[in-house]
Amino acid sequence: xxxxxxxxxxxxxxxxxxxxxxxxxxxxxxxxxxxxxxxxxxxxxxxxxxxxxxxxxxxxxxxxxxxxxxxxxxxxxxxxxxxxxxxxxxxxxxxxxxxxxxxxxxxxxxxxxxxxxxxxxxxxxxxxxxxxxxxxxxxxxxxxxxxxxxxxxxxxxxxxxxxxxxxxxxxxxxxxxxxxxxxxxxxxxxxxxxxxxxxxxxxxxxxxxxxxxxxxxxxxxxxxxxxxxxxxxxxxxxxxxxxxxxxxxx
Amino acid sequence: xxxxxxxxxxxxxxxxxxxxxxxxxxxxxxxxxxxxxxxxxxxxxxxxxxxxxxxxxxxxxxxxxxxxxxxxxxxxxxxxxxxxxxxxxxxxxxxxxxxxxxxxxxxxxxxxxxxxxxxxxxxxxxxxxxxxxxxxxxxxxxxxxxxxxxxxxxxxxxxxxxxxxxxxxxxxxxxxxxxxxxxxxxxxxxxxxxxxxxxxxxxxxxxxxxxxxxxxxxxxxxxxxxxxxxxxxxxxxxxxxxxxxxxxxxxxxxxxxxxxxxxxxxxxxxxxxxxxxxxxxxxxxxxxxxxxxxxxxxxxxxxxxxxxxxxxxxxxxxxxxxxxxxxxxxxxxxxxxxxxxxxxxxxxxxxxxxxxxxxxxxxxxxxxxxxxxxxxxxxxxxxxxxxxxxxxxxxxxxxxxxxxxxxxxxxxxxxxxxxxxxxxxxxxxxxxxxxx
Numbered sequence: 001x002x003x004x005x006x007x008x009x010x011x012x013x014x015x016x017x018x019x020x021x022x023x024x025x026x027x028x029x030x031x032x033x034x035x036x037x038x039x040x041x042x043x044x045x046x047x048x049x050x051x052x053x054x055x056x057x058x059x060x061x062x063x064x065x066x067x068x069x070x071x072x073x074x075x076x077x078x079x080x081x082x083x084x085x086x087x088x089x090x091x092x093x094x095x096x097x098x099x100x101x102x103x104x105x106x107x108x109x110x111x112x113x114x115x116x117x118x119x120x121x122x123x124x125x126x127x128x129x130x131x132x133x134x135x136x137x138x139x140x141x142x143x144x145x146x147x148x149x150x151x152x153x154x155x156x157x158x159x160x161x162x163x164x165x166x167x168x169x170x171x172x173x174x175x176x177x178x179x180x181x182x183x184x185x186x187x188x189x190x191x192x193x194x195x196x197x198x199x200x201x202x203x204x205x206x207x208x209x210x211x212x213x214x215x216x217x218x219x220x221x222x223x224x225x226x227x228x229x230x231x232x233x234x235x236x237x238x239x240x241x242x243x244x245x246x247x248x249x250x
Numbered sequence: 251x252x253x254x255x256x257x258x259x260x261x262x263x264x265x266x267x268x269x270x271x272x273x274x275x276x277x278x279x280x281x282x283x284x285x286x287x288x289x290x291x292x293x294x295x296x297x298x299x300x301x302x303x304x305x306x307x308x309x310x311x312x313x314x315x316x317x318x319x320x321x322x323x324x325x326x327x328x329x330x331x332x333x334x335x336x337x338x339x340x341x342x343x344x345x346x347x348x349x350x351x352x353x354x355x356x357x358x359x360x361x362x363x364x365x366x367x368x369x370x371x372x373x374x375x376x377x378x379x380x381x382x383x384x385x386x387x388x389x390x391x392x393x394x395x396x397x398x399x400x401x402x403x404x405x406x407x408x409x410x411x412x413x414x415x416x417x418x419x420x421x422x423x424x425x426x427x428x429x430x431x432x433x434x435x436x437x438x439x440x441x442x443x444x445x446x447x448x449x450x451x452x453x454x455x456x457x458x459x460x461x462x463x464x465x466x467x468x469x470x471x472x473x474x475x476x477x478x479x480x481x482x483x484x485x486x487x488x489x490x491x492x493x494x495x496x497x498x499x500x501x502x503x504x505x506x507x508x509x510x511x512x513x514x515x516x517x518x519x520x521x522x523x524x525x526x527x528x529x530x531x532x533x534x535x536x537x538x539x540x541x542x543x544x545x546x547x548x549x550x551x552x553x554x555x556x557x558x559x560x561x562x563x564x565x566x567x568x569x570x571x572x573x574x575x576x577x578x579x580x581x582x583x584x585x586x587x588x589x590x591x592x593x594x595x596x597x598x599x600x601x602x603x604x605x606x607x608x609x610x611x612x613x614x615x616x617x618x619x620x621x622x623x624x625x626x627x628x629x630x631x632x633x634x635x636x637x638x639x640x641x642x643x644x645x646x647x648x649x650x651x652x653x654x655x656x657x658x659x660x661x662x663x664x665x666x667x668x669x670x671x672x673x674x675x676x677x678x679x680x681x682x683x684x685x686x
Contacts, residue, residue, distance in 0.1 A: 048631075049635070072631065072635050075635075087632070088628045088629050090650055091650060092649065092650025092652070092653030093649075093650045097646075098636060101638050101646075102637045105637035105642075106637050158636065
């Protein structure tokens with residue numbers, strides 16, 4: 001589904017990614033872990049198509065298409081979803097408007113008709129219930145006045161409505177209390193399916209107790225320095241990132 | 251003396267034949283005006299608006315007549331036809347009053363001329379002494395030269411909005427009109443008044459309007475002034491608000507027409523508990539120049555003011571928003587906020603905002619903030635990452651930018667007409683309509 005080869009990228013003139021290689025197949029959940037500043041969020045943003053992040057080398061194929069040649073909105077319509085680490089507040093743009101516009105953009109790209117307003121509301125209500133979100137969400141601006149936890153739930157809600165093929169969740173677990181973490185994990189797990197893939201970017205192993213990854217990668221200095229199965233996450237938790245980074249130097 | 255000043259002086263001499271009860275006030279105002287002259291870039295509140303080309307013209311008095319039928323939907327219809335409203339038409343400042351206006355509950359609508367003939371002293375208190383302040387320069391001229399005007403006495407609860415349709419019209423270039431409105435709200439009364447400025451025909455006169463609002467104890471007023479004149483029109487508008495104890499005023503200034511618009515607001519919160527919410531929505535389009543000056547004076551304890559301004563400048567337009575809050579000595583617990591935001595939609599447009607504070611009392615709460623920029627790239631990326639096309643995403647953000655002002659409007663049909671007119675001046679307006 002996703003094939004990243006030798007990906008390097010610059011942000012504001014500074015090299016952040018230095019030759020990332022990663023293959024994610026349909027049906028898999030991958031976790032990308034790493035210390036602060038290792039390039040995890042940059043990787044997520046580059047994959048989603050952030051324009052001020054400059055790709056200097058490498059290729060990314062998404063379902064056989066050249067992802068880097070696509071604009072952010074095209075990537076989204078093709079089935080890629082980024083759950084933001086810091087979802088932006090957009091007062092004045094209603095949550096439901098955004099969701100509806102997003103869903104219709106995707107449907108239009110797939111040659112499907114626009115969603116029926118009544119059906120759409122029913123769908124939203126069902127997903128909101130699943131994510132244990134309050135009714136007031138319907139009338140509020142995008143993330144406006146949301147707590148950190150509410151913003152993350154909203155990201156997962158959007159993901160559930162848009163049903164992406166590939167979801168990249170950038171620290172969706174950070175700042176969540178244990179109940180919220182369970183709800184968010186449940187949301188992510190509900191999307192697991194042989195035709196979809198999930199990439200979890202996370203700093204802590206905590207989320208991985210609830211969403212069991214097939215593979216765990218450690219990103220450090222802008223490249224993947226170690227990969228393994230879920231036990232790698234536990235080992236990292238026990239021994240700290242210095243362990244991997246030390247190994248890298250050795 | 252420049253050509254404009256000479257021509258105004260000539261008009262003044264010509265009208266002395268029909269001197270009215272207000273003659274002493276007019277005389278004093280005219281003398282001050284002639285002495286001080288037109289404001290220039292050296293005057294503090296005029297530093298962004300150059301009137302030199304205007305000063306070089308000679309003006310004649312605009313007539314109180316209109317050729318042909320007035321199309322009330324010419325620029326935009328405020329509010330919609332299904333909203334019950336009372337409409338008073340003013341042609342170049344002269345009211346055309348019909349008998350049915352006398353029957354509206356809670357409000358008396360009269361001509362200033364008629365009223366001052368009946369009772370020479372009735373309106374004296376609405377004509378303050380001539381001031382040298384540069385933001386009041388054109389008000390002096392208005393006081394001297396206005397032919398007639400409208401006196402609205404709000405006596406109770408007025409259920410439906412009252413629309414004053416200001417029609418600017420001229421047979422020739424270089425005519426000048428001086429519309430005058432007095433809104434006198436009795437204690438405990440409440441009303442909504444919409445002043446709507448439009449142009450009829452190809453030529454618009456120089457429009458020098460003044461509105462004076464006096465709110466009695468606990469009176470409530472929602473007031474709109476909507477500038478929707480033609481692209482070549484020059485409009486200089488001054489609004490004075492005087493508020494007594496516990497009165498509440500919600501004021502909207504919407505600039506979406508005209509070539510050169512100068513809009514001032516001077517609010518005086520004279521007694522405890524007086525509260526003002528001022529909203530400005532200033533739309534720079536094509537080569538429009540919009541210069542907005544707000545001066546809010548907290549002159550009593552526990553007074554409250556909120557100023558929210560949103561400026562958008564596209565094409566080669568320029569929008570200026572200067573606001574000043576003055577807290578006088580003794581006005582303890584004054585509470586004021588100024589929020590000025592500007593959005594540039596073109597590299598050739600310009601926005602200048604300057605919130606200022608002048609505080610002479612202790613224990614006050616005064617906040618201000620001003621930002622101007624392009625669309626927020628983080629917000630834009632967020633919307634794009636959800637699959638919205640760029641045009642839709644940008645339009646949506648522009649619309650969101652205006653929301654703080656639009657959502658404050660209680661007259662929903664007026665709001666929707668204003669929204670519609672604003673949207674038509676934005677790039678990608680077709681896309682934006684879908685999100686209303």
